[in-house]
Amino acid sequence: MAPTHRSFARDFTRRRLLTIGAASAGAVLAGSTAASASGKSWPAVIPLPDGFRPEGIAIGGGPYAYLGSLGDGSIYRADLRTGQGGIISTGPGTPSVGVKLDDRGRLFVAGRGFGARVVDVRSGEIIASYVLTTATPSFANDVFLTPRAVWFTDSYQPALYALPLGRHGGLPDADEVVTITLKGDWSQVPGEVVNANGITRTPDGSALLVVQSGVGALHRVDPRTGVTTLVDLGDAAPLTNGDGLLLLGRTLYVVQNRQNAIDVFTLAPDGTSGVLRRRITDPAFDVPTTVAAYKDRLYLPNARFTTTPTPTTTYDVIAVAR
Template sequence: MAPTDRSFARRRLLTTAVALSGAALLPSTAHAAETGEHPWPAQFPLPDGFQPEGITIGAKPFAYFGSLAGGDIYRASLATGQGSVVSKGLGTGHPTVGLKIDRHGTLYLAGGVSGEIRVADARTGEIEQVHATGGTFVNDVILTPGAAWFTDSFKAQLYRLARGAVDTVPLTGDWQQGPDFTANGIERTPDGSALLVVNAFANGGGLMRVDPRTGAARAVDLGTARLPNGDGLLLLGRILYAVQQQQNAIDVFRLNDAGTKGTAIARITDPRFRIPTTVAAWGRRLYLPNARFDVEPTPETEYDAVAVKQV
């Protein structure tokens, strides 16, 4: 969830100091969102200066976005595009990078350069837990039965949050740690037996399949496809969407059940993409925040989210 370019990675560190990632609509509602008399917006603004990075959508048609600027959480209605800040962050040096919401309305937040894992109530906005991992850049998160898993972009390890405690799981096997941002997006395999983690360094960028019990990583066979700018991941059935932020694209793969092999089937591009980072789904649409990493952020910088059709 961060650029692979070294200079920009450093700049970000300085300037910032599925009910899990999507949900299905009823058929009539999904149809109305795209073709009804009052179609839902396919693009809507986020607050100026917000610096969005992560997105999550739960069981209701609301998207939650995390801010790199100070860790705030912004909630937007997918039906209207209107929203507001529902949880105040801890301020400068405590960004919210990746985030996920569970079916109880609990938000799991990756704290980036702060090294924190935070847990917040989406309804009240209260930050209920703050865990110091000792990590360098806690980047993204995925929910599995009984645990939340987080990546660290500068350390060869994952963090497992379960029952209010955090464990560190070292990454071994095929894992190669690069000199800059390495681990990024995280998902589950279609059969739920393992984790999928973007490794932007090994073999020019790709996916690693990680055994959650041992941390042993094995490279996923993606053929000739590479993910040098791989960021957020979204799995719908056996279809994996991988955001390639600097390429302004989403690469789409069909995985086998175990997640050991993937076949590239499509690339989604759109002129509205301005370095999207992460992706979540509702109905037939994919929603992405434009992080605009190609511009120096200011309090007046404009940001937005866009929707495209699923493959």
Template sequence: MEHFLARRGFLGAAVALGAAALTGPLTTGTAQAAAPAGRWPTALALATGFQPEGIAIGHSPYAYLGSLRNGAVYRASLATGEGRIVHQGLGDGHSTVGLKIDRAERRLFLSGGWSREIRVVDARSGALLRHFTGLGAATTMVNDVVLTPGAAWFTDSFQPQLYRLPLDRTGAPGDEVTTVPLRGDWTQGTDFTANGIERTPDGRALLVVNCAHDGGSLMRVDPGTGVARTVDLGDLRIPDGDGLLLLGRELYIVQQYTNQIDVVRLDATGSRGTAIARITDPQRFRVPTTAAAWGDRIYLPNARFRLDPDPTAVPYDVVSVPRV
């Protein structure tokens, strides 16, 4: 997203090489692999001007997409591609950037971007359940979110801190959002810094993209102290790192500016990772931002940052690629 709306960097489209995802070990270069045949669509059409950014998929085959334009949430069937708006949003200036759905598929947790908000929405009715405002500082941008058993955690792209919303045993949110300052190895850039967030494989810490540290790094954050340590990814740098998706020990890092996903195999603690694959699709990737999984497919919304003179006048889509 750009400063007036968005999160992360931006890139134009690449030259087409075919509709299938391209996957391959990084040690041997990026190779082409055909998507498996199936009846479900590998692309989901969104409305003109919807401007998606975040995606969430629960235990059921439905994707939830948030709109940067007005904060609306769209629910799409992965089986048919059809869908509807389930939450109307709060209008212009109240974006939905990152979003996650809880295990019970009852609540959606929404990051409000520049509005400095966190919103909790009923996933079925779309009703606004909780609304937290005035977070951080004037330059705060509440960006991405991850759910843990005891809390929802949110990144701030312009302040060196995370936001913690406590959850009870039923997953219901508490009454107050607390701020956890980031320290240790954390480097706060002069501009956009923190982005995607996930849990470590052992569940004891958080993983956060830092676009400013050492050419783009992944940081392991102690949720109790805010101490961040750089995750050893070898030679891999993630200056355009956006959404994170952890499947077992495999971490999918969406690099929207370069239209690719880097796949890293982590150790249990999330302190070290080895790059094992890179996924690209020059024909269909149009600045993908975040990722969610269903079965053997990874689904990514195309945000199309900086590709269109008027982003409110173009159609958007979600594309899927095979899981590594």
């Protein structure tokens, strides 16, 4: 039987779904590695195949980045030590947007208007697919993993979708998708406008954080009710074109794609407020969308949204110091 909203809320209360677990610990542990193993001699630019059109990036406990193609949905694996890589999963012909990797070698992929899928990065096989909603228009944009659920944002609908995970990370059946409607401070901009985009959790694991791109706002979301409250970011400028989010400890990295920048905040433990610490920019940025960490570096794919994509358009991943 598909889980109801109420039973899912009870499970959240009992199990503390947002508390960090093995699925998301790799990036944090890797990020705290001693400087002697920082990989500073590794390449700062990692080339991707011509015409690849990257958007999402995921890095696990090892020195490999996984990227999805907005074109045909293929998955590319890059070795952070050498900058070399290759396609490990040929796409189904539909986009791959946000991606996240768990500690079982499963890559969870947001598929824009085509729901979500799960790719085994060892075999390249698509091991599960999900219709997240029948509402139109729909745009499954980004993904976040917790020990008990996989969360997806929808940029065109005021909703989050959760795939509840079973024992030992078991994948749910196709009819077990849970929809959480966003309310409270959330004000949806109608039409095909990017609303909900990047997603992560609060430092204490009590709620989700979602950036609303079009209005530049960061929301704290109660995953039991969908009620959102605006995060007080003080005098920081709006997070215009806010895209990927990365939380390491109490430090939140917010990618602002067309600004070619990452704003760095220190958050309150419950995520209700934050203080802007600095802005990271780099001349090599060309509309970076999302961010992942390994050791003392951040890795961002250049989506190049201001460049008309062609089969010969070049793309890459840029590494910058945290």
